[in-house]
Amino acid sequence: MQAIKLQYNKQGLIPAIIQQHDTGEVLMMAWMNKEALEQTLNTKTTWFWSRSRNELWHKGATSGNVQQVNKILYDCDSDCLLVQVDSKGPACHTGAKSCFFRELKQENLIDDEALLVDAVPIDQGVQNGTKSQISKESLKGVKTQIEANVNEIKTEEEGNG
Numbered sequence: 001m002q003a004i005k006l007q008y009n010k011q012g013l014i015p016a017i018i019q020q021h022d023t024g025e026v027l028m029m030a031w032m033n034k035e036a037l038e039q040t041l042n043t044k045t046t047w048f049w050s051r052s053r054n055e056l057w058h059k060g061a062t063s064g065n066v067q068q069v070n071k072i073l074y075d076c077d078s079d080c081l082l083v084q085v086d087s088k089g090p091a092c093h094t095g096a097k098s099c100f101f102r103e104l105k106q107e108n109l110i111d112d113e114a115l116l117v118d119a120v121p122i123d124q125g126v127q128n129g130t131k132s133q134i135s136k137e138s139l140k141g142v143k144t145q146i147e148a149n150v151n152e153i154k155t156e157e158e159g160n161g
Helices: 034-043 136-160
Strands: 014-020 026-032 047-050 055-058 067-074 081-087 115-118 131-134
Antiparallel strands (some): 047 055, 115 131
């Protein structure tokens, strides 16, 4: 058996894309650290690292919507996981089956005062699209995070090049 060295980011995290194993539907994306991955492998249920709460969390521990792991794949660069699961209930905290139920369109992107997003429901579990407005301060936070992510990617590419 070949040893695998996964590539975690500077925060010790690796992105995990969660997919319904029998339909191929992408349910959610979350972050795993080494402990979350070990717990996932040991329990055959999904565990993640919450960046906002700075703690390990077991998917479904509160909601009851536990995801049973079928298989874990890793990509060609060993820096992203695809976790194929059997998810009986909703994966999204909104109650939707998938976290990916809103469509981003060019005309929704950015204006000076706010970011307007038309939520176009794709999932049957979501009845009506909603418009939400994000403040200028929130946009600055998003811009800062995007810039940090871009800088991290550039740094990693320079290190690999």
